[in-house]
Amino acid sequence: MRRGPYADDPVVVVGSGAAGLSLALRLAPHRPVLLVTKGFLGDGSTRYAQGGLAAAVGPDDSVAAHVLDTLGAGAGLVDPEAAREVCGGGPARVADLVALGVDFDRDPDGRLALAREGAHSRARVVHAGGDATGRHIAAALALAVAGDPRIAVRAGEIVLEVLVRDGRAAGVRTRDAGGHEHVRPAGAVVLATGGMGHLFARTTNPVGATADGVALAARAGAALADLEMTQFHPTALAVAASPLPLVSEAVRGAGAVLRDAAGHAFMAGEHPQADLGPRDVVARAIWRRARADGRDVALDLTHLDPGAVHARFPSISAACREHGVDLARDPVPVTPAAHYAMGGVLTDLAGRTTLPGLWAIGECASTGLHGANRLASNSLLEAVVMGRVTAADLADPPLVWPEGPLAPARPLVLGDAPGAEVRAAVQRIMWEDCGVERDADGLARAARALDRLPAPAEPEAAGLVEVARMTVAAAARRTESRGAHFRADHPAHDPAQAHRTGWCGGAPFEIAPAPRGAAAHRPAPPAAVRKEHE
Numbered sequence: 001m002r003r004g005p006y007a008d009d010p011v012v013v014v015g016s017g018a019a020g021l022s023l024a025l026r027l028a029p030h031r032p033v034l035l036v037t038k039g040f041l042g043d044g045s046t047r048y049a050q051g052g053l054a055a056a057v058g059p060d061d062s063v064a065a066h067v068l069d070t071l072g073a074g075a076g077l078v079d080p081e082a083a084r085e086v087c088g089g090g091p092a093r094v095a096d097l098v099a100l101g102v103d104f105d106r107d108p109d110g111r112l113a114l115a116r117e118g119a120h121s122r123a124r125v126v127h128a129g130g131d132a133t134g135r136h137i138a139a140a141l142a143l144a145v146a147g148d149p150r151i152a153v154r155a156g157e158i159v160l161e162v163l164v165r166d167g168r169a170a171g172v173r174t175r176d177a178g179g180h181e182h183v184r185p186a187g188a189v190v191l192a193t194g195g196m197g198h199l200f201a202r203t204t205n206p207v208g209a210t211a212d213g214v215a216l217a218a219r220a221g222a223a224l225a226d227l228e229m230t231q232f233h234p235t236a237l238a239v240a241a242s243p244l245p246l247v248s249e250a251v252r253g254a255g256a257v258l259r260d261a262a263g264h265a266f267m268a269g270e271h272p273q274a275d276l277g278p279r280d281v282v283a284r285a286i287w288r289r290a291r292a293d294g295r296d297v298a299l300d301l302t303h304l305d306p307g308a309v310h311a312r313f314p315s316i317s318a319a320c321r322e323h324g325v326d327l328a329r330d331p332v333p334v335t336p337a338a339h340y341a342m343g344g345v346l347t348d349l350a351g352r353t354t355l356p357g358l359w360a361i362g363e364c365a366s367t368g369l370h371g372a373n374r375l376a377s378n379s380l381l382e383a384v385v386m387g388r389v390t391a392a393d394l395a396d397p398p399l400v401w402p403e404g405p406l407a408p409a410r411p412l413v414l415g416d417a418p419g420a421e422v423r424a425a426v427q428r429i430m431w432e433d434c435g436v437e438r439d440a441d442g443l444a445r446a447a448r449a450l451d452r453l454p455a456p457a458e459p460e461a462a463g464l465v466e467v468a469r470m471t472v473a474a475a476a477r478r479t480e481s482r483g484a485h486f487r488a489d490h491p492a493h494d495p496a497q498a499h500r501t502g503w504c505g506g507a508p509f510e511i512a513p514a515p516r517g518a519a520a521h522r523p524a525p526p527a528a529v530r531k532e533h534e
């Protein structure tokens, strides 16, 4: 064992969305930080976020009400302690962002303007630039990080492996834009790599959302959780593009109505909250209606003031125009699309994974906040809250580190199949057989098809294959329907399966909720699962 000095080895933060940037800013006064990100500083899903960030800041609101809505949306799988921790941090983190220069939209009286989104009991979503919230947040955070001399940034560098020394994450292997590989030792590694929408043919996620963090953690030996829980957003613009432009739920919050091919406003018959019902309910209703009609469902805004529509939703309006659609005057064709991963790397409420030395935050992590279905606009919130909480945990780590060689626990294995072809095959298989509706036959077909895929030459495609296989296994194991996971062959809830499921080395285990008041409570798979894994 080697005693410090810890200052020699920076905390390596992987990813520069809201989660990675928030954490880097908070940690920099305490530890050297090296932020590695595969695109430019501030890329990722964050900058595409439209609707906004949910926080109990309204005069009629409370953290308790926000927690209740989060629990309700999550269909019995939300960890109540996670909901209390994250929702409780909302008002203060909104204040931090305002102090950092995020210019949230305001009412004429100067108060924060609040939007209402699906499954929220009241208006509590703060937004900026109308529908450009993510761009404003990412820009403010990225500017602050770029201006902080204590944070070293390596942009255009992809992390290929988390390196382990004596059972502890202690570095990363990366490849820079010039194709040169580097080993970067680390006092701790934090995965903030975002989502996995590109597992599916239809997604709202930017092209880099390829499940890298989940694949990296799995290869390093950390446990995963809830991989079957993919949220399909009901209303992506149904055009030939990848990613598909999102038509925010806030558009329905402002009064847009879904109509089928006959012009019928069908959501009224599907859920008491009609067009603003829970996201999974609306997504399935659209999916079924479109299949029955043989054409896309459309959003109708023609009863709203066109000037107000374009002013409130400038980015969506522009995206529609690019595809020949006038948001205010035309039927706007929409389709469900993979949007958010509730599952990911299993962590506690301080971002600790099951592997010492490895933390995970933001969309790539699974804290239990989202359960089986994320409440709209709770993910930007989680990213900024966990960025701060995890920075506090990392500011005070043990100073004893093991000696010995740095090596991957399980190396990344590449083949020679073209990455783009393998990606496209994964996306087709997953969309057809592990998408909005699933059943045992389709999942078995998906598993066989994924097993037949050749090893790709590209690391992101290799990660997609690996995570797709684990996702299909998780979806096959959950023989019930709950939240975003709908099994056509098991359409009801099964009370016996009302728990989150962890995975370690391919073996499943039941996840117990966090003890009340315990933020740092490193999750651990049961001994039997650990043994099977070893």
Ligand code: FAD
Residues within 6 Å of the ligand: 014, 015, 016, 017, 018, 019, 020, 036, 037, 038, 039, 040, 042, 043, 044, 045, 046, 047, 048, 049, 050, 051, 052, 053, 054, 133, 134, 157, 158, 159, 160, 192, 193, 194, 195, 204, 205, 206, 208, 209, 212, 213, 246, 339, 340, 361, 362, 363, 364, 376, 377, 378, 379, 380, 381, 383
């Ligand atoms: P991201 O912002 O996705 O950042 C991930 C980072 O990791 C990127 O910098 C990426 O380049 C980097 N990275 C990934 N892999 C590697 C690797 N191997 N090596 C190096 N770097 C890597 N949520 C809301 O709360 N409200 C909304 O209104 C909202 N709207 C959305 C609209 C759209 C179109 C989309 C796609 C998502 C939306 N979401 C919304 C979800 C939300 O944006 C994301 O969940 C959240 O921004 C995730 O933040 P993050 O920091 O975890 O990841």
Ligand code: SIN
Residues within 6 Å of the ligand: 049, 050, 051, 052, 247, 248, 249, 250, 340, 375, 376, 377, 378, 379
């Ligand atoms: C949206 O604006 O509809 C997306 C919000 C979210 O994903 O939370």
